[in-house]
Amino acid sequence: MPWVECVPNFSEGQRPDVVDAIRAAVASVEGAHVLDASSDPDHHRSVLTFIAPPDRVGEAAFRAVRAASRLIDLDQHQGQHPRIGAADVVPFIPLRGVTMAACVQIARELGDRVARELDLPVYLYEEAALRPERRNLAYVRRDHYETLKNTIETDPDRAPDFGPSRLGKAGAVAIGARGPLIAFNAFLDTANVQIAVEIARAIRESGGGLPHLKALGLLVGGQAQVSMNVVDYRRTSLFAIMQRLRAEASRHGVAVVGAELIGLIPQAALIDAALTFLQLPPETRNRLLEQRVGLATGDYAELRFE
Amino acid sequence: MPWVECVPNFSEGQRPDVVDAIRAAVASVEGAHVLDASSDPDHHRSVLTFIAPPDRVGEAAFRAVRAASRLIDLDQHQGQHPRIGAADVVPFIPLRGVTMAACVQIARELGDRVARELDLPVYLYEEAALRPERRNLAYVRRDHYETLKNTIETDPDRAPDFGPSRLGKAGAVAIGARGPLIAFNAFLDTANVQIAVEIARAIRESGGGLPHLKALGLLVGGQAQVSMNVVDYRRTSLFAIMQRLRAEASRHGVAVVGAELIGLIPQAALIDAALTFLQLPPETRNRLLEQRVGLATGDYAELRFE
Numbered sequence: 001m002p003w004v005e006c007v008p009n010f011s012e013g014q015r016p017d018v019v020d021a022i023r024a025a026v027a028s029v030e031g032a033h034v035l036d037a038s039s040d041p042d043h044h045r046s047v048l049t050f051i052a053p054p055d056r057v058g059e060a061a062f063r064a065v066r067a068a069s070r071l072i073d074l075d076q077h078q079g080q081h082p083r084i085g086a087a088d089v090v091p092f093i094p095l096r097g098v099t100m101a102a103c104v105q106i107a108r109e110l111g112d113r114v115a116r117e118l119d120l121p122v123y124l125y126e127e128a129a130l131r132p133e134r135r136n137l138a139y140v141r142r143d144h145y146e147t148l149k150n151t152i153e154t155d156p157d158r159a160p161d162f163g164p165s166r167l168g169k170a171g172a173v174a175i176g177a178r179g180p181l182i183a184f185n186a187f188l189d190t191a192n193v194q195i196a197v198e199i200a201r202a203i204r205e206s207g208g209g210l211p212h213l214k215a216l217g218l219l220v221g222g223q224a225q226v227s228m229n230v231v232d233y234r235r236t237s238l239f240a241i242m243q244r245l246r247a248e249a250s251r252h253g254v255a256v257v258g259a260e261l262i263g264l265i266p267q268a269a270l271i272d273a274a275l276t277f278l279q280l281p282p283e284t285r286n287r288l289l290e291q292r293v294g295l296a297t298g299d300y301a302e303l304r305f306e
Numbered sequence: 307m308p309w310v311e312c313v314p315n316f317s318e319g320q321r322p323d324v325v326d327a328i329r330a331a332v333a334s335v336e337g338a339h340v341l342d343a344s345s346d347p348d349h350h351r352s353v354l355t356f357i358a359p360p361d362r363v364g365e366a367a368f369r370a371v372r373a374a375s376r377l378i379d380l381d382q383h384q385g386q387h388p389r390i391g392a393a394d395v396v397p398f399i400p401l402r403g404v405t406m407a408a409c410v411q412i413a414r415e416l417g418d419r420v421a422r423e424l425d426l427p428v429y430l431y432e433e434a435a436l437r438p439e440r441r442n443l444a445y446v447r448r449d450h451y452e453t454l455k456n457t458i459e460t461d462p463d464r465a466p467d468f469g470p471s472r473l474g475k476a477g478a479v480a481i482g483a484r485g486p487l488i489a490f491n492a493f494l495d496t497a498n499v500q501i502a503v504e505i506a507r508a509i510r511e512s513g514g515g516l517p518h519l520k521a522l523g524l525l526v527g528g529q530a531q532v533s534m535n536v537v538d539y540r541r542t543s544l545f546a547i548m549q550r551l552r553a554e555a556s557r558h559g560v561a562v563v564g565a566e567l568i569g570l571i572p573q574a575a576l577i578d579a580a581l582t583f584l585q586l587p588p589e590t591r592n593r594l595l596e597q598r599v600g601l602a603t604g605d606y607a608e609l610r611f612e
Binding site (some may be wrong): 001003005033034035036049051095101181184186238239242256257258259260261263264265266267269270271273274275277278280281284287288289290292293294296297 | 307309311339340341342355357397401486492544545550562563564565566567569570571572573576577580581583584585586587590593594595596597598599600602603609
């Protein structure tokens, strides 16, 4: 059975009823399965993870965007994380039996529909981008909502790919297609956000650090945080990222005191980190008991040893 | 569907046709699935991993023991690893929907049958042991085949639980029931086996080291190896073991240069090692994408991102 994953991010992390309503909007589409909902009250942001067959995933995402644009008012929203809209980003990921090209098509069709039916400005990003510079989501979100309100009307570079060149209270939507991404935040034992900003700059690709890594320094709940997106964990591993992060932290006289994952993670990313740490060869990833049971019997369930 | 895992170890690691014949004997039982076969020519030893429903797993194990006892002659066998028989150890593990008590029953019934039909001496070990000192497999195997040939006839402590008090060319069989075990070997950058012996002694439970860890120092292919059995990875993690191993190696002026896994590994053991290394909270183990897809849809297969 082919599956597309969709991981929309919403600018609401404090009202569970709003997140529940968006989740219910997705679940109302037959064939759509909500796998996870993560809300962060500090970032004031939520991430929904769902899967659906290729011919249903666009409908489920549309209903989520519609619910978010009705329930979230960006004029009432505060948060340090970059954002341009209520339904801030809506990426489609080819999970199994689906091509990236099909996900690009789904993203563009959704963009067109969101503009027509909800009258929202839409930017297409990453693989779905129509303008090359918009492949980079950070570029699309370089103006946050408050700034974009003005620039979208005055700057031709900010004109959306679909929809009106003006922002209402629901803001704009970035819709894209991409590979699997890991959202991973590390906490430092300091309240000095400048240190997190400098570490982020040193480790991320755009600063000459690790390829396929994005990073921001933020202050979250009074603690400095390096907020990271691992764009391709197969090329830059979590093991390498953590080693670099610790080295940079140590250079600043601080330590990583904990980390958190936002949303879900492909298990291979954790397995690979473990194998590197344990000095086991990469082929060991094919020696998982659960995997062998699932493949041999088609009977998948977590094993629960007594 | 309830599953019992069985992980028999055989004293043959050099003739693939013998291992294949044992594997075929298991697969001839309806409902049995061979998940893995690992042969180590240096240890001259193979490990088979299979699963079967509780009412079929004993039959599959019996056929494996019968094939091994006909095809392997211990008088022709050399290897550093402790062993007492052709089918050296046969443990049953409750994988899902089965109790440990049921596995104890399966082990004892198999012991009785192996003695009656194959005329082999049988020792019951771990949870299936009838004598408390035989819970410990190392104690059961303290005399290797060559020594046991004599002691089994003369020492009442060495009398088997079932079968004759004499050894033929197929030796004896240790049959048991236990929890999931990880067989994990680390290689050192030295040919001095004494260092491996001392490190093994320092890190294992019986030497006052880590609980639930067994370890031996061996010379394998000219390289010192610490050969380990992780008896309960939920209480002593692979992360903790690797940290201790590196510290002990460093104390001896050597380094761990690689590792290998024998047989299969419960994926939770690797996930937990990764989470500890990445400083992610233990609950993160419930945020695996594949796990959520499997649980939501019942559709298990590895995800293959483009």
